[in-house]
Amino acid sequence: MNIAEQVKTANKAVYDNAEGVTLLCQDISITHPAEQQRIRRVIASISPGGGEKKFLDLGTGYGNVLRIAKGYFEYSLGCDLNFYPLAALKKEHPSLPLVCCEAEKLAFKDGAFDCICIFSVLHHIADYGKVLGEAARVTKRGGYLYIDHENNYYFSRYARGFLRFLMSFSARDREIMLANFHAFMGKGMNPELIRQELAGLGFSEIKLEYRFTSRSYAFVVFLLKLISKIYPFKSCYTHFSIVAKK
Numbered sequence: 001m002n003i004a005e006q007v008k009t010a011n012k013a014v015y016d017n018a019e020g021v022t023l024l025c026q027d028i029s030i031t032h033p034a035e036q037q038r039i040r041r042v043i044a045s046i047s048p049g050g051g052e053k054k055f056l057d058l059g060t061g062y063g064n065v066l067r068i069a070k071g072y073f074e075y076s077l078g079c080d081l082n083f084y085p086l087a088a089l090k091k092e093h094p095s096l097p098l099v100c101c102e103a104e105k106l107a108f109k110d111g112a113f114d115c116i117c118i119f120s121v122l123h124h125i126a127d128y129g130k131v132l133g134e135a136a137r138v139t140k141r142g143g144y145l146y147i148d149h150e151n152n153y154y155f156s157r158y159a160r161g162f163l164r165f166l167m168s169f170s171a172r173d174r175e176i177m178l179a180n181f182h183a184f185m186g187k188g189m190n191p192e193l194i195r196q197e198l199a200g201l202g203f204s205e206i207k208l209e210y211r212f213t214s215r216s217y218a219f220v221v222f223l224l225k226l227i228s229k230i231y232p233f234k235s236c237y238t239h240f241s242i243v244a245k246k
């Protein structure tokens with residue numbers, strides 16, 4: 001099995017079950033009210049007014065972003081590799097359209113959506129360039145691509161080796177690590193490279209923001225914020241987001 005298949009298999013093992021849904025619900029760095037408000041602000045800023053506007057959430061999981069977006073778009077669709085979280089979401093929101101598919105191979109027409117979101121998903125895919133290509137293809141001209149909650153390579157390069165060591169002791173942790181491939185292994189999520197890739201795919205007005213995951217490890221984040229006030233290096237920030245217009 002090649003590495004892309006191994007990562008996919010790990011993502012199925014981690015998320016295609018009740019434990020995976022619990023994992024998604026309990027991630028405080030995503031579910032904290034302040035974080036939810038931040039996501040809402042971004043979605044509001046990229047939702048165009050008027051008309052039949054369409055939103056696609058790639059790797060929606062249990063619908064973290066989709067639940068917010070449905071209040072701003074006339075049509076909001078979620079897709080994910082795994083059926084289990086989609087089925088759980090469908091039980092709660094029967095009217096939400098959901099599709100079980102790989103983000104690397106989308107069965108949608110070119111320019112089908114006004115806005116595509118990829119939240120905490122790219123680092124789960126070995127060849128995430130394919131996902132960016134597909135996202136670019138299905139984004140309408142003038143539409144937006146919103147990428148968020150990706151581990152900033154400039155920060156994680158210092159911690160990856162240590163975290164890999166910490167997570168090497170149990171089979172479950174090793175699986176989670178493989179599912180989060182670029183957070184721990186691979187080439188990592190380099191925001192500057194992704195910005196270049198998006199420009200090559202026809203996006204303009206690419207807004208890259210470095211940020212902290214503000215909820216977990218509060219003391220470490222406090223120290224990082226302090227350091228970043230004195231030396232605003234991109235290596236200080238744990239995560240990044242990108243909003244790009246096509």
Ligand SMILES: C[S@@+](CC[C@H](N)C(=O)[O-])C[C@H]1O[C@@H](n2cnc3c(N)ncnc32)[C@H](O)[C@@H]1O
Nearest residue numbers: 011015059060061064080081082102103119124
């Ligand atoms: C950390 S979760 C994020 C879920 C959701 N976006 C959120 O904000 O809670 C990563 C999600 O990516 C999905 N995923 C992993 N590989 C995928 C692929 N190749 N295509 C589509 N979804 C994938 C997983 O099933 C999982 O739901």
